[in-house]
Amino acid sequence: xxxxKLYDVTLRDGNHALRHTLSSNFVxxxxxxxxxxxxxxxxxxxxxxxxxxxxxxxxxxESDKTLLKAAKDSLQKTKLAVHVxxxxxxxxxxxxPAIDHGVDIFRIATHVSEADxxxxxxxxxxNRGLTVHGVLMMSHMxxxxxxxxxxxxxxxxxxxxxxxxxxxxYFIPSDVAERVTAIRDSLDLEVxxxxxxxxxxxxxxxxxxxxxGASVIDGASMGLGAGAGNAQLESIVAAxxxxxxINLGVSNFLGLSTLVENTYQDKLPRTTSSSTQSGLAxxxxxxxxxxxxxxxxxxxxxxxxxxEVASRKLVxxxxxxxxxxxxxxxxx
Amino acid sequence: MIETVQSRVAIIGTxxxxxxxxxxxxxxxxxxxxxxVGRRSDSPGLxxxxxxxxxxxSNGIEGLTPILGSIQGVFDASSAYNHKQHWEVLETSNKxxxxxxxxxxxKPLVPALMNKVPTMSLQKKLSSNYSMVTxxxxxxxxxxxxxxxxxxxxxxxxxxxxxxxxxxxxxxxLNIDPYIESTEELITLITGCKKVKAILVLNPSEPPVxxxxxxxxxxxxxxxxxxxxITQSLIKDVxxxxxxxxLVVEPYLQSKNTVSATVKVKGAGFVLPEYAGNLDxxxxxxxxxxxxxxxxxxxxxxx
Numbered sequence: 001x002x003x004x005k006l007y008d009v010t011l012r013d014g015n016h017a018l019r020h021t022l023s024s025n026f027v028x029x030x031x032x033x034x035x036x037x038x039x040x041x042x043x044x045x046x047x048x049x050x051x052x053x054x055x056x057x058x059x060x061x062e063s064d065k066t067l068l069k070a071a072k073d074s075l076q077k078t079k080l081a082v083h084v085x086x087x088x089x090x091x092x093x094x095x096x097p098a099i100d101h102g103v104d105i106f107r108i109a110t111h112v113s114e115a116d117x118x119x120x121x122x123x124x125x126x127n128r129g130l131t132v133h134g135v136l137m138m139s140h141m142x143x144x145x146x147x148x149x150x151x152x153x154x155x156x157x158x159x160x161x162x163x164x165x166x167x168x169x170y171f172i173p174s175d176v177a178e179r180v181t182a183i184r185d186s187l188d189l190e191v192x193x194x195x196x197x198x199x200x201x202x203x204x205x206x207x208x209x210x211x212x213g214a215s216v217i218d219g220a221s222m223g224l225g226a227g228a229g230n231a232q233l234e235s236i237v238a239a240x241x242x243x244x245x246i247n248l249g250v251s252n253f254l255g256l257s258t259l260v261e262n263t264y265q266d267k268l269p270r271t272t273s274s275s276t277q278s279g280l281a282x283x284x285x286x287x288x289x290x291x292x293x294x295x296x297x298x299x300x301x302x303x304x305x306x307x308e309v310a311s312r313k314l315v316x317x318x319x320x321x322x323x324x325x326x327x328x329x330x331x332x
Numbered sequence: 333m334i335e336t337v338q339s340r341v342a343i344i345g346t347x348x349x350x351x352x353x354x355x356x357x358x359x360x361x362x363x364x365x366x367x368x369v370g371r372r373s374d375s376p377g378l379x380x381x382x383x384x385x386x387x388x389x390s391n392g393i394e395g396l397t398p399i400l401g402s403i404q405g406v407f408d409a410s411s412a413y414n415h416k417q418h419w420e421v422l423e424t425s426n427k428x429x430x431x432x433x434x435x436x437x438x439k440p441l442v443p444a445l446m447n448k449v450p451t452m453s454l455q456k457k458l459s460s461n462y463s464m465v466t467x468x469x470x471x472x473x474x475x476x477x478x479x480x481x482x483x484x485x486x487x488x489x490x491x492x493x494x495x496x497x498x499x500x501x502x503x504x505x506l507n508i509d510p511y512i513e514s515t516e517e518l519i520t521l522i523t524g525c526k527k528v529k530a531i532l533v534l535n536p537s538e539p540p541v542x543x544x545x546x547x548x549x550x551x552x553x554x555x556x557x558x559x560x561x562i563t564q565s566l567i568k569d570v571x572x573x574x575x576x577x578x579l580v581v582e583p584y585l586q587s588k589n590t591v592s593a594t595v596k597v598k599g600a601g602f603v604l605p606e607y608a609g610n611l612d613x614x615x616x617x618x619x620x621x622x623x624x625x626x627x628x629x630x631x632x633x634x635x
Contacts, residue, residue, distance in 0.1 A: 054529055055490045055592065087532040111534065114505075120506060120508070313537030314535070314537070315534075315536065320546040320581075320594060323581065324580055
């Protein structure tokens with residue numbers, strides 16, 4: 001079986017769970033350990049990526065620059081990666097400084113149907129010979145044919161790999177298999193998969209992606225990530241060792257998960273009744289803090305608010321609408 | 333009896349923005365559309381107005397040049413790159429220009445903020461160039477002005493807009509960075525704050541969503557009542573030229589030092605669909621600015 005490259009999103013997606021309070025001290029400590037583990041890349045930054053610190057999606061406790069520097073100084077073998085959403089991050093303000101800070105892998109992300117928004121950013125990086133992944137977020141919100149079309153756009157702009165993000169934790173293994181296979185069969189492009197655990201399927205979906213030939217697999221230590229969290233990295237490694245799809249030792253990964261567990265005991269994500277409901281409804285996992293805050297402010301049942309948010313089909317980055325929706329519900 | 337004096341105008345650009353503008357201007361008694369200018373003879377935009385506009389040109393500014401003597405002003409809805417060349421010709425011919433491209437050549441103007449922001453005033457010369465900035469800029473400007481004038485010691489300012497994916501054409505998609513940069517420059521111009529951020533989110537959901545723009549201002553002190561009063565009054569001023577402009581979340585304390593407010597923009601539904609409030613507000617602002625400028629020039633002439 002092909003060996004999948006492991007891509008650790010603890011210090012980026014995990015920042016959603018930490019409400020973007022990640023510190024450079026923790027980044028240094030984590031990266032030093034990660035560098036020993038054989039993990040291919042570590043992604044660092046605000047939950048919504050470079051340049052995303054904002055009132056809309058939450059302010060970072062420390063700047064991109066500080067976090068990236070802390071990571072770069074602590075990594076020898078493992079690559080440093082960033083998540084980048086056009087509309088938040090610009091080439092001039094965010095990408096150029098990140099190149100200077102020694103970032104090795106750039107992931108340019110758009111909502112699954114809007115890949116053409118990534119053209120300038122991907123071309124800019126690819127023309128400079130940098131490693132660029134295209135990321136399709138909320139990838140459940142389009143049919144398989146549409147997914148292949150959007151992936152091919154990113155490939156044409158210069159992305160070497162396309163990452164399918166199950167941002168809402170909606171997919172079941174057969175969905176993952178169908179999509180990874182469709183892209184592998186129709187495009188000469190590496191495929192990666194990024195799971196969320198809303199339905200408790202994170203690790204299972206990650207393994208399914210590997211079985212269908214995905215070459216990059218995202219995971220987070222202790223699952224630290226938005227909503228119900230990501231596929232647990234140490235569990236992917238353990239299961240991958242058992243089925244010989246991953247050729248690494250598990251002990252360093254257990255060390256990383258212990259570090260996260262001890263540091264952020266009260267922040268660890270879980271699959272709850274509410275996250276199950278948001279997963280089933282296909283709502284972006286990262287909306288959890290805003291949904292709970294608005295539900296509390298207006299004395300609303302969060303489950304009612306989740307289903308209304310789902311029926312309005314919000315995409316990631318519309319946090320400011322949640323309060324308005326709650327307000328509308330109260331005025332009914 | 334007062335006779336309505338019409339301004340004779342040309343429109344450059346036959347895409348979504350240009351055709352919607354043409355449709356409005358034909359129905360607006362203050363204007364007479366003399367020419368519509370495209371770059372392709374098979375442009376569906378040109379064909380749409382073959383019975384309504386006397387001069388249709390498919391060879392760009394070159395087509396327009398011979399008849400420049402018969403017009404007073406031009407709406408340019410082409411591209412930033414082309415606007416540069418157009419302005420060279422139009423400036424020397426003493427034409428006023430409403431720039432709907434992100435070229436940043438013109439002076440930024442939000443009609444509702446006329447004379448409320450120091451640099452936003454009419455240019456009293458024949459060759460004036462007004463920039464309509466961006467949809468995020470036009471929609472946030474009244475909130476920015478209201479919240480900033482009720483605040484002391486502004487720390488940072490943010491504008492985030494979400495628009496229907498269907499309303500974002502190829503040019504917007506390719507130019508998302510220039511959109512952000514132009515919007516940020518306008519935030520600084522209105523609030524005086526240098527620490528600013530603009531965000532744009534495209535939402536593809538069906539049915540398409542109306543444009544929403546949220547402003548957040550963090551300051552040492554903000555008089556919320558005053559912010560609310562000024563906001564309500566400025567919203568009414570915008571509604572005079574954008575009827576679908578609506579305050580959906582009144583200014584409130586989002587956190588200790590941060591005030592937030594949100595507007596929704598529903599388009600008039602001329603050529604563009606109602607959800608394209610982002611395009612509507614730019615065109616409405618363009619027509620309003622042109623009318624104000626032309627009016628001021630007539631008074632100037634009369635004096």
